[in-house]
Amino acid sequence: MDDKLIVIANESYTSALVLQSYLESNGVKCYLKNVNLVQPNVSDNVKVQIAENDAEKAIGLLAAHEVKRGKGETQPRKILVPIDFLDHSMNAACFALRLAKVYNAEVKLLHVFNSPIVDMLPFTDAASIQIDVDISYQILQKNAKENLLKFYGKLREYAHENGMGNLKIGYALREGYASYGIVDMCKRYKPGMVVMGTKSEGFRSSELVGSVAAEVVRDSKIPLLVIPEEAKLKNIEEVKHVLYATRFDESDFIAIRKLVTMLSGFNVSLVCANVLDDPENKLAQAKMHSLSEYAHKTFKKIDIDFQLIKGKKRSVAFKEYITGKNIHLMALTMHKRSLLERIFNPSLTRKMLSDADVPLLIFSE
Numbered sequence: 591m592d593d594k595l596i597v598i599a600n601e602s603y604t605s606a607l608v609l610q611s612y613l614e615s616n617g618v619k620c621y622l623k624n625v626n627l628v629q630p631n632v633s634d635n636v637k638v639q640i641a642e643n644d645a646e647k648a649i650g651l652l653a654a655h656e657v658k659r660g661k662g663e664t665q666p667r668k669i670l671v672p673i674d675f676l677d678h679s680m681n682a683a684c685f686a687l688r689l690a691k692v693y694n695a696e697v698k699l700l701h702v703f704n705s706p707i708v709d710m711l712p713f714t715d716a717a718s719i720q721i722d723v724d725i726s727y728q729i730l731q732k733n734a735k736e737n738l739l740k741f742y743g744k745l746r747e748y749a750h751e752n753g754m755g756n757l758k759i760g761y762a763l764r765e766g767y768a769s770y771g772i773v774d775m776c777k778r779y780k781p782g783m784v785v786m787g788t789k790s791e792g793f794r795s796s797e798l799v800g801s802v803a804a805e806v807v808r809d810s811k812i813p814l815l816v817i818p819e820e821a822k823l824k825n826i827e828e829v830k831h832v833l834y835a836t837r838f839d840e841s842d843f844i845a846i847r848k849l850v851t852m853l854s855g856f857n858v859s860l861v862c863a864n865v866l867d868d869p870e871n872k873l874a875q876a877k878m879h880s881l882s883e884y885a886h887k888t889f890k891k892i893d894i895d896f897q898l899i900k901g902k903k904r905s906v907a908f909k910e911y912i913t914g915k916n917i918h919l920m921a922l923t924m925h926k927r928s929l930l931e932r933i934f935n936p937s938l939t940r941k942m943l944s945d946a947d948v949p950l951l952i953f954s955e
Contacts (some may be wrong), residue, residue, distance in 0.1 A: 591611075600636070603625060608818070609638050610622060613640065619641065620640055622636055623637040624636050638765060638923040645887070665782070665851060667782055667949070668781040670698050671686045671700065672701070681705070683697070684748055685817050689770070690883075692764045692826060696757070698762060699738065703763070703764075704730075768802050772810075773810050776810035782812070783814075784812055787819070788817070788946065803816060808924065813953050816952065818948070827856070829918040831919075832918065832920070834861070834920075834921045835863065835920065835938060837864065845923045859895070860894045861895045862897075863898070865900075865901045867902055867939075878879060882896040904941075906943060909942075918948060920950050922951075
């Protein structure tokens with residue numbers, strides 16, 4: 591029987607060919623999936639597959655390859671922080687600074703303000719409408735810039751007071767809708783991580799709501815760290831126990847590799863867990879054993895445990911587990927879903943975002 595194939599990377603077609611050539615030249619057979627047969631050069635999200643038995647060797651080769659080309663699962667060197675000037679934004683920005691100190695990264699603040707919407711009833715000609723729009727836009731832009739500079743000054747002061755005065759901190763002001771502005775800045779700035787704050791009552795009443803977070807992760811493919819207002823960690827070292835929500839599919843191999851890379855600068859323990867009605871299910875246990883073997887062979891410098899949690903609703907079971915096991919950060923992968931699925935069966939990601947009380951690190955499939 592042929593060895594089971596696993597996905598080692600998701601790349602553009604050109605990058606996938608380079609990676610395939612590199613791995614095969616070092617004795618690891620590769621297969622490409624999701625290639626457009628008519629126009630292969632336009633293919634995106636091409637899956638590079640290898641035999642499961644080659645995972646340990648391939649991971650080592652891939653790590654060296656990605657360091658050389660300056661991309662892939664390396665620690666973030668740029669962190670983007672979308673803000674709206676409220677307390678939860680400052681909380682997230684301070685957290686981002688402490689991450690940047692560990693990663694030796696730079697931080698960029700981003701504020702996206704909306705254009706004015708003008709009620710056209712009182713006006714009788716287009717010229718007066720245009721003048722009103724221009725004036726309103728100038729006022730909004732001026733106020734947004736002043737608030738951004740004040741926020742930047744406070745963050746600079748916090749950095750100096752906490753021994754981080756040498757960190758590089760920048761800022762940017764964009765006009766438009768939040769999600770579009772953040773995604774566009776991700777394309778231009780190319781951060782390794784986005785850090786975003788939420789209000790204590792959750793995403794439901796904030797402009798940077800769950801839909802914005804989902805769009806940012808989906809369209810930018812950049813890991814998003816969500817910091818609830820209640821999670822006021824004074825030191826990054828307070829993060830000791832991390833939970834990753836597995837699904838026992840190919841996305842787990844990629845996400846765990848990214849997660850372990852991000853955690854490599856911290857002294858943490860990692861639990862990879864899945865929620866099932868019947869934890870004694872033989873197939874589920876076999877999948878967990880396979881993932882456990884892969885992780886322990888590949889990542890030898892971090893304490894990783896694997897568990898099956900009994901429960902009918904994943905979000906409820908995970909919340910109870912987080913509380914009972916004193917979890918400080920939860921990581922999960924946001925999977926592609928149809929519009930009807932998103933409406934009638936909200937994903938685990940959205941459910942956890944709705945009332946998160948620990949930081950959430952979200953990856954995209």
